[in-house]
Amino acid sequence: MEKNKILSPNQFRFTKGKSSTDAMFSLIKNIVQNLDRGNSTVGMFFDLTKAFDMIDQNILLEKLSCLGLRGVSHxxxxxxxxxxxxxxxxxxxxxxxxxxxxxxxTTSTLRGVPQDSVLGPILFLLFINDLPSCVQNESICLYADDTSISISTRDRPELEVRAYEQTSALVQWFNENELILNSAKTQILDFNIRNPSNNDIPMFLVEDQEISPCSVTKFLGVNIDRNLKFDQQVDSVCRRLSSGVFVLKRLGTFAETEVLLSAYYGLIHPFLSYGVAIWGYECARTHFLFRLQKKAVRAIFKKPNRFFCKSLFKDHKILTFPSIFILNTVIFVRNNLSLFSSETETNNYNLRTKNKITIPKHRTEFFKNHLVYNGVRLYNALPDSLRSMSSDRSFKKGVKGLLMDECCYSVGEFLLQR
Incomplete structure (x- = not known):
């Protein structure tokens, strides 16, 4: 499938080299760029009822035949x-x-694909593979059965019409392929850099059901709000960290440091790193998040509340939250140079040389908070020796070593040292 490029580039689940961060960036990049241009933009997040179990096997076999799978293989x-x-x-x-x-x-069924097999997810991807073709000129993101689209128009009155047209096309595809759309769980975000009055918020029709836009939704485990500030996401991570700090303090009454470090990488680090390149830009809320991380480190090494933690981070090779954000961001840029270079100019087509990526043009300060901008800025700030590395593994190891040595307490501190 990879060799013949059968799978849609809009599919990010069960696909080699793609992650949930890639899926989030695919959708959010388009939204950020349109908001920066002053376009009205909505995101629509569709929920399918038991999609894997509802696959019609006859339709699937017909699609496989159309893809060229015939004879003995079929x-x-x-x-x-x-x-x-x-x-x-x-x-x-x-x-x-x-x-x-x-x-x-015992009973048999004509629906569903086995989810506990290697082949089952692949068959599902092939079944849903033609879904993006029914949506014209819009950004669509598939993560297995999670279907999301963003719709943008220059004029506000056109937005509801365009949204209805594209939603109708998706609903028609779901009906033709006998998948059930759960309209009650389908959510819409009416994105806006500023907070509009309630009179400016439109209503949208999905399967003849009127849906009012919500203020926040969870997309692939990350809370996305209508202003793309990710306040609710950071608050959610803070709650997780507060619980983790409590557990570390309780464990500290009888456990050794090695046990507490292992607990840290199970209770704290995963929440700091998941999708952080999308939501972890520097702001007041992430500063508070970093303070909670420092509380966790003090709990591990049984230090008082006002103890200066930098030596603990450096000596035990624990990345600070700003360093976690920088590491994940520059690795994402490194792995997806074509996504950044396609809209920027470089002095040479070989992007893995010492050449830097040109900062994309933008109109608003809002644009600077997002990966499409700060990813390029942080990548350009790396030493030439790191950017020119041919091996992705060596690049990651080199950046991680640099961040551990510098132990930055803020993104600004990292940039000032360049």
Whole structure:
């Protein structure tokens, strides 16, 4: 599939070299650029009911045939899918205290793909692969069955009409492919750099159901708000960190430092790093987040509240939150140079040389808070020796070593040292 480029470039799940951060960037980059240009923009996040279990096997087999899978291979896939028996087993304890199992009769189904197999997710991707073709001139993002689109217009009155047209096209595709759209869980964000009055917020029709835009939605585990400030996301991570700090302090009453460090990388670090290149730009809220991280480090090494932590970060090779943000951001840029270079000019087409990426043109300060801008800025700030590395693994190791040595307490501090 990779060799023949069968899968849609809009699909980010179960795809080699792509992650949830790639999916978020694909959608958010388009939204940020349109808001910066002054366009009216909405994001629509569709929820499908049990998509993997609702796949019509006959439709899937027909699509596989259209993709060129015929003959023995097609028959093998048909044998893999069809005629599978399903039953339900419920263990229980009888009145004599003995373990028993209640078992239903076996039944077969013509729907669904096995999710507990290697082939099942691939078949699902092929089933949904033609979905992006039904949406014209809009940014669409697929993460398995999670379907999201952003719609932008220059004139505000056109927005509702365009949204209705594109939504109708998606609903028609869902109906033709016998997938069930859950309109009640479908969410819409009416993006705006400023907070408009309630009179300016439009209503949108999805399957003849009127939906009012919400103020925040969760997209691939990250809370996205209508102003793209990610305040709710940072607050959510802060709550996770506060709970983690509490656990570390309790563990500290009887556990050794090595155990507490392991707990830190299970309770604290994952929340600081997941999707951070998207939401972790420097602001008052992320400063508070960093303070919570320092509380966690003090708890690990049993230091008082006002103890200066920089030596602890450096000696034990723990990345500060600003360093985690910088590391994830520059690695993302490195892995996706074509996404940044396509809209910028460089002095040479070989982007892995010492040449820097030109900062994309923009009109607003809002633009500077997002990966499409600060990713380029941070990548350009790296030493030439790092940017010119041919190996991605060596690049990551080199950047991580640099950040551990410098132990930056802010993104601004990192940039000032360049």
């Amino acid at each position: 028959s093998w896939i048909k044998s893999f899918l069809c005629g599978r028996g399903h039953m339900v087993k419920i263990p229980y304890i009888d009145k004599f205290g003995c373990k028993q199992v209640a078992q239903s009769s």
